Amino acid sequence: MISFSSFAATVEKDTTAEKGTVKYWDASHLTLVNRIQPDAPLFQRLDETKYSGVTPTVKRYFTYSTGIAIAFRTDSRNIYARWKTKAEKPGVNMTLIAQTGLDLYIRYNGRWVFAGVGIPGHTLTHQSPIVEHMDNSLKECLLYLPLFDKVENLEIGIDKDASLEASPVPFHHKIVVVGSSITHGASAARSGMAYPARLNRSLGFEFPNLGVSGQCKLDSFLAYIVADTEADAFVFDVFSNPSPAQIEERLEKFVAIIREKHPDTPLVFLQTEVRDSGMFNRKIAKYESDKRRAAEAGIRNLKRLGYKHLYFINPAMELGDDHLATVDGVHPSDLGFERILDKLEPQLVKILHKCKID
Amino acid sequence: MISFSSFAATVEKDTTAEKGTVKYWDASHLTLVNRIQPDAPLFQRLDETKYSGVTPTVKRYFTYSTGIAIAFRTDSRNIYARWKTKAEKPGVNMTLIAQTGLDLYIRYNGRWVFAGVGIPGHTLTHQSPIVEHMDNSLKECLLYLPLFDKVENLEIGIDKDASLEASPVPFHHKIVVVGSSITHGASAARSGMAYPARLNRSLGFEFPNLGVSGQCKLDSFLAYIVADTEADAFVFDVFSNPSPAQIEERLEKFVAIIREKHPDTPLVFLQTEVRDSGMFNRKIAKYESDKRRAAEAGIRNLKRLGYKHLYFINPAMELGDDHLATVDGVHPSDLGFERILDKLEPQLVKILHKCKID
CATH class of the missing domain: 2.60.120.260 (Galactose-binding domain-like)
Incomplete structure (x- = not known):
């Protein structure tokens, strides 16, 4: 050696x-x-x-x-x-x-x-x-x-x-995850440590990764791609990148486009993380809080509109309170992903089980 | 923004x-x-x-x-x-x-x-x-x-x-950590997440980092540098880089050189990690096991020679059993360092307390 x-x-x-x-x-x-x-x-x-x-x-x-x-x-x-x-x-x-x-x-x-x-x-x-x-x-x-x-x-x-x-495909079911850099994998230490990849192995389902770092802003083009994609369920980390105003303006149309093609497919929305970068930076703290509130209001609106099979995990990305779980105040390290999954995975499993995806 | x-x-x-x-x-x-x-x-x-x-x-x-x-x-x-x-x-x-x-x-x-x-x-x-x-x-x-x-x-x-x-120095006591890449900080996500830096903040002691990635092989020059350095205690991650034979040949002289100048300073040795890279690679598994055994024999020999204030934490770098805590099979991610410190820090605190360093 x-x-x-x-x-x-x-x-x-x-x-x-x-x-x-x-x-x-x-x-x-x-x-x-x-x-x-x-x-x-x-x-x-x-x-x-x-x-x-x-x-x-x-x-x-x-x-x-x-x-x-x-x-x-x-x-x-x-x-x-x-x-x-x-x-x-x-x-x-x-x-x-x-x-x-x-x-x-x-x-x-x-x-x-x-x-x-x-x-x-x-x-x-x-x-x-x-x-x-x-x-x-x-x-x-x-x-x-x-x-x-x-x-x-x-x-x-x-x-x-x-x-x-x-090999024959060693997984059944397909859960497509749409999201921000956090979904894309920033900042896992190796590719199999991105959270969709960890869920892929632990749950035994395919977890295709449609994370688009910094670019997941509820744009219609992404909704049309989702509409055009076959899956047993979709998971959305779509509140990390858009502004509060973009969430307010775009969420309803985003879901409507998807529901046109997937009337009954479970849609699981993840609340975005509370960023460590907002600990001392009051502007970031306010902006991120506004985003989370816009996400909550947006989901309430969707439910009011009568959408079914629509789930919201909130909080969904819990990094702990010691501010040690990101690389840069935003992107989880493997420690951050571990903490996120500790809380997120059981909730996701429960939802998927309810939807007979297990 | x-x-x-x-x-x-x-x-x-x-x-x-x-x-x-x-x-x-x-x-x-x-x-x-x-x-x-x-x-x-x-x-x-x-x-x-x-x-x-x-x-x-x-x-x-x-x-x-x-x-x-x-x-x-x-x-x-x-x-x-x-x-x-x-x-x-x-x-x-x-x-x-x-x-x-x-x-x-x-x-x-x-x-x-x-x-x-x-x-x-x-x-x-x-x-x-x-x-x-x-x-x-x-x-x-x-x-x-x-x-x-x-x-x-x-x-x-x-x-x-x-x-x-x-600022006035916000820490008291000085614990110098000598070691491999793991001590040097590979692969913390940011510099304050290297384990000596985490101990620095959590214990409130200075923790100078003498990690020399891949090069900490119990060489005499490193012992002379330690001998020449003032500290309240030294921590040694010196079993990660040398071969089993080097541990056997060099440890006694390494400690003798240090003890010449620091007759009573606490010396805390850390056993090296069980590498994830040895899970399937039988050659690495054997080599690393031989290293750990050589470390154990070396410490027993030092105690038999009558050295006092000499401590051995074994295991000292526990990464868990899910093989998710390194970047590359060797270097802990922040998840790995978190797991290491969960077990290591209380043991280190106990030793330092016994030595009236608290």
Whole structure:
């Protein structure tokens, strides 16, 4: 075992892959899970050319692999990856591993257990061991793709004499999550730690991620996309990005567009978080409080209008009161997501159960 | 309030600083806390030229501002920063905010409460609001410097008519923590979330950070530096980086060098974590288990040799059993550090109390 320094901290690396004992396979024939729509280009969340009125930033986000995972089986003792991404400047509040890296889980005693990450370089092509020196039992694998990058291609490397095959989709039901950067995954430490991905593994449902960082402002184009998407339920983190006035003006139309196509599909709205950044900043505190009040009024209005199968979890993103659970006062760290899910997941499960989604 | 996209996720930003209402003050006259030695160059942990035998990587680490915070008082409604760092390639398993950014806490009802981060650019000079729109009461501030970068200079920006003054050191006792990347702060989301910084605030003691990522291998040069450093106690995360053989060969000499100068100072050794990366990788599992066993044998040997005031916390870094608490299988996220401290802090407090450090 040798190690190389990736500057910030040493990352474990082995040399097996360089010894010519590994064979790489194109991952495009493996099973894709957590896709929003079936006609999206490979490794993309959505076809960015399909809808009109989509802003350029959101179009770019649609080309990302956010939330998508690849399911496969292998008896290889070692798993590697080579992948190519599109140029993106590293974010300031995320790890490059979350943004551009890979995150592998293996089914073990009925649970999806973290196995290793594919470490990206500061380049467009990446090559990394993910996990090595395993036993050679047949393993069911789930590999999450980058949260904030477009994957141009992906190859899985396994031992030359090992097998690699597509798994049947290991999940049933499909809950599409629409939301802000918090849903998009900022700032999970690795892609499988974004909260939709955690729900994906813990509940055993597909949880496609339609988080569009900073851009989820109840725009009609997003409602038309949701209307056009098949799902057993939709979860909406749509009160984090819009202004109080935008919530007031847009929510009713947003829901009306969706209900036109999905008259009975459960719609679960999440109240936005109380931002740590508003602890001392009175302007942020007021603005965020106004947003939450506008969300509450908007949901009351929808119920008054007679919408059924519409749920509101409030609060939905509880970060605790010690102000230690975000990267930057806004975006939850894995500690923040853990605290959010501790409270949110049981409430969501209860709603889904009531809707016979279990 | 406008916002700008830092690619990964939107960061809150205001425009007050650009309106010419802010005055910047050189921070070098403010109070520095968590310094390892008093003669280190400004904003550096140690004078990198002072000791012989130090490897180039560790010398570079000594120039970093890791663990250091600036204490000041101000009645400004807004706090900004301009700072200059040395070129470092962003790490793959850390946020740029943790690596190169600033992290501010304000004393509120007797507790240090997170107030905001200074967002770095992908540049060598940075300018960022930290917190804005506060009331104008006099506030006691604690600003942590970057974890993995050298700060060349730093200016604090406040309202033109506001006051800024050095605080008296707001901590008593000094516990120096020597360790690996885990101590260095990989992979806290912001610099104040590294575990020594969290202990600094929660216990009210200075906790200088002598974590040297990947390089803390019980080398004699590190023992001589510890011997040369004044502290009320030392905490050692020295079993994460060395091999089992290095632990066996080096621990006794390491402690002997320190004890020569510090015959009675409490020495608290931390067992290393059980790495998530060893869940499926049997080679890592064996290697790490051998390290932990070597650490246990080494501590038994030290006790047999008659060393007093020597403590061993084992386990000391408990990440839980769900494999969700690291960025990459090795480095704890803030969730990992939270879990570590939940168990570690009470044990450490008990030891320090026994040593009359409280």
